Amino acid sequence: MDQDSAYTREQVREFEIVGQSVPRVEGYDKVTGRAEYTDDIDLHGMTYAKVYCSPVAHGIIKKVDVSKAKEYPGVLDVIVGEEHPKKYSVNDLLPTETPLAVDKVRYFGEGLAAVVAISEQIAAEALALIDVEIEELPALVNAHDSEASADNLIHDFAKNNTNHTAEQHFGDVDDALAKSDVVVEETFYTSMVNGGFIETQSVVADYDPGKRKLTVYNCNQLAHTLQHTIARTIDMPLDDIRVIIPNVGGGFGGKTEATPSVLIASIMSRKIGRPVKLTYDRDESIYQNKGRHACHLSLKLGFNKDGTIQALDLSILLDGGAHSGWGFVVLWFIAALTHLPYKVRNIRYEGRRVYTNKPTPGAQRSFGGVQARTAVESCFDMAAVELGINPYELRMINAVETGYKCPSVVEVRHSEFKKCLESVATRSDFANKWGKLPRGKGIGFAAGHYSSGGAFLLYNSSRAHSTANIRVDTEAGATVFCGVTDIGQGSTTVMTQIACEVFGIPMRKVNFICQDTMLAPMDNGTMDSRATYGAGHAVKNAALDARSKIFDVAAAHLGVRAEQLQCKDELISSIYDDNRFINFWEAVRMYQEVQGTVFGTGDYTPPQPRGDYDGKIIGPSPAFGFTAQIAEVDVNLRTGQVKVLKYYEATDCGKAVNPASVEGQVEGGVVMGLGQALIEEIVVDRNGRVLNPNLHDYKIPTTMDVPEFDSEIVDAYDPTSAYGGKEVGEAPTGPVCAAIMNAVYDAVGVRLTEVPITPEKVFRAMRGQHSRGLELETTTIGFHNAKIRSV
């Protein structure tokens, strides 16, 4: 259909269900404890696996003797790494990881062997009988050291321990910086943090020896990617593997990868012909990490006197941990994210990702965004001071608008970013507070954006990014099959709302079947803030396809043209004559009598890049969400402790399909950013040992850490979207560190350049001392007497 004319019509239309804060479709199950998560699954003949975790971070494996463990009563099998040496990674990009370590261990907690037994406790007991000998190598726990280490290589093939590099250059940065009236320059460090989902990764692998097929239940965000990874790594035909995603207890990006446990359980289940469950303890979950990359950034911004930005020059070093994971992608994401949300034409980006002997980071909410925003938004604040322009004004001067084309040919097809900036500035009375609060009180501004799905498919194929199939009949109502995963963000509810909106039927008449590779068509999955935008499109298109068939029948019956029909409250009627109507289900029944079940299908693929696009794997995004944020803080002048008192946020997520869910994304996203800003960091000692692999020492915010919220969803409608909606899941997390850093500067006049902003760092900075955290990062001193919390 002609999309443009349809959008124009939709934009002025009042919606029935889109725009309503409908409670979660699966909410009843969740509040009653009925909702099933992976670890809740119990299958006939279930067995349980546990992994022997390496006690050292770097070393040559001399011996893994599992003979005694194999003999332990109740143990069914034990496997070691060399039995399954095939390497994997995200989308097979430079595979480095094996299900269990082979020849060498590269991070603390890496699996060396796995036991499967009739109970989890027996499996755990048998681990103690495994005899391991490792010749320890010096651990590389700092990205700079790792890069400088020519002879101590984590992977033999990786010279200087370099994993990937990325370069981008648009315009002439040197010239633009030379001509700029003001150039600000600073280095930053953002810490390694963990997704901190309350559900640790869990898998149940169920191999059916009769059919020679494998069913895997796993709390994963990308069912189809996982299916591919399992198939490649354990050498099974793709269509012999079925991945089912039960409820996911939080993902935030960290569950976009296959954990080794999925492969271990699959291998073991195939071997013993019984279902195998493997659930990580919290420490194992933190060793697997897949959280946010620690990043060293060095940024220069050039401005003219009038405040217009002239150049952006960014170089970064990503601490990649032991394996490839998402590394290549995060490197390019940071590049792609620096082009926005300001109109900068001269951009240079140089990025390197190096291996270290640390838990491998991966994807985490605002993937690449936290690092980029922390540097850029801090430098904007510095420039505002230099230029004598209020930080809000400076951002308004440079903010992108609808129709802006980046030098990389990325196009912003819709933006209400300026509304966001204005909204927080007004609500917080920023102009009257910035620079004017008493010492110890501060206000800080930061802003950001995020993409709504990239242009390239993870599978390097030309397939649609999302496909939805719909079956409509009087036996089951409208049943939507779609591969997107609800990880708690609410996609099932939003997709159901979209289908209902098309059909004009109530929520309970729609069944949404997703998270199962056998039932749902291939989907790029829940990542990159693409669900509502990408899968939403597919669901809408599928529903329109099915509806057109139903409308054809209704039209013939009513004697009107199909395009003149509408459906509301389960009544199909002429838009010109209310008296010409037929019940929706009656029309469906009539269709079924002659042609059988109504099927509809629809898909979505973002516009493909044209011209000399230089964004590598990411590709331009079809849409961007925007956010503006203001933090008000109190800094204790004696202790340096920062308390965030109030947080203002404004979001442009286009049309909020479910406003309460949008608010939930914003609030949760900001609090995740606040955790990284103030209290979260995976701490690794000089030997690579993780010092805080528990939820007591790895501190995620509690109820007593959250500020008072004042957020607003600005009035917006993205006409390129299914119902005007675009991303909100990630943008809000990006600028939080910078907003707080800027507020701390406003409060006490010192600029923190690394997170987490611990009280001690602020204390030292206020006394003009070098921040201790950076020292720790670069030299890892002071751990000789560190103790892991034992209670």
Added chain:
Amino acid sequence: MKQVVHLNINGSPYDVMVAPNATIADVVRRQLGMTGTKLGCEQGDCGACTILIDGKSHLSCITLAVASEGKEIVTIEGLEQNGKLDPIQQAILEKQGVQCGICTPGVIMSAKGLLNENPKPNHEEIVVGMSGNLCRCTGYEKIFDAIEAVVEGEYDDAATPQVGAE
């Protein structure tokens, strides 16, 4: 050595054969199939396993089953009666105090315990009273909203809601 313990869970008697080192979380999840009680850390750091024992919030991951005979244990499965939700459940559902849902049973049981001790907590008391339950999704705002709505009586006549707009 395993022994039989007589547990009163959600108003019903259960005779279960347990080892002394079994926690209540182990027993309800693995032996009784009541998987509504969740485990997030298994060492008392996250609150996901919160249940009520004699009306007060306890962490079932560090409570021994053998030590719980003769006590009244209530898990998330015990709140809903004949398809009717407890006001806290309904408020969490309607105010969208639930996202991924893994912390939700613990949050609800903790809120229940809080209101048992203090039926009319103010905002500050709710914030402090719920500090033992980590939630990574919501940023807590909607959980506060839900508990406050219950305190204000908005859900006194709670009935099973229909999912979604009709």
Added chain:
Amino acid sequence: MYLPSFQYLAPKDTGELAALLSDHGDNARILSGGTDLLVQLKNSGADLGYVIDISGLEKLSEISYDDTNGLVIGAAAKLDDIMALPVVKEKYFALYQAIETIGARQIRTMGSLGGNICNASPAADTPPALVAFNAEVSIASDAAERQMPLVDFIQGNRKTDLGKGEYLKSITLPVPAKNSGSAYHHFRVRGGMEIAMVAAALSIQLEADNGTVKDAVIALGVVGPAPIKAEDAAKILIGQKPNEELLQSVSQACADISQPIDDFRASAEYRKEILRVLIEEAFDEAYAQVAG
């Protein structure tokens, strides 16, 4: 995550408890609330002979107060039950504040005062507050009962004076003198579910003029393997009307004797700085309770 294997014993009275301890003391741990012990056992993984549960012993859970004996708290008394007692908030405010700080509601419901003491974690909240009240502990066995100051009872990191076959029976806090006030201040990085990084407790008594310090007890927490009673620092206050300079010398004296650790959470140097802030703030609060 599993607990190691053990045999569970639940004595019916203190006599039986003493007998069990006499028989199995070397190979047993006392379970009260479980919030420390069970977590420790889960992490240690080492099998243990016996866990002796005292949570059902009513006699050990009693809390009483009278103007002669002061506040007597049974070792198994639950933290939230202690906190709920009006006299605690009224006369032993520092203890109230220390309990309020512990973990979260669930932990205070489950945990006992005796557990918080006997666990002997350097980061425990109640011991410094108890030291500030000159608390005494009663230790019992099947043979005898003895008393000693709490400050001597906790000997170091995870180390107490409990001998073989002994158990902590009760904690006694003497009746506070007239004109006295107390406070417990701690420093923590996370708002909730957090242990203290540094803590300070003090109790002070003022002369009838409500200005001059008659007596003071200062206790430092988390800055050494066990709570430290800062006697020399307290002496600086006695007979003085407090002013900023005096308080600084008191807090300096406290910092001087403290031995904080240097770890990834914070440097020793910073912990000393924080200790000074806490001492001064705690004094101000306690002083204001009396002087108004």
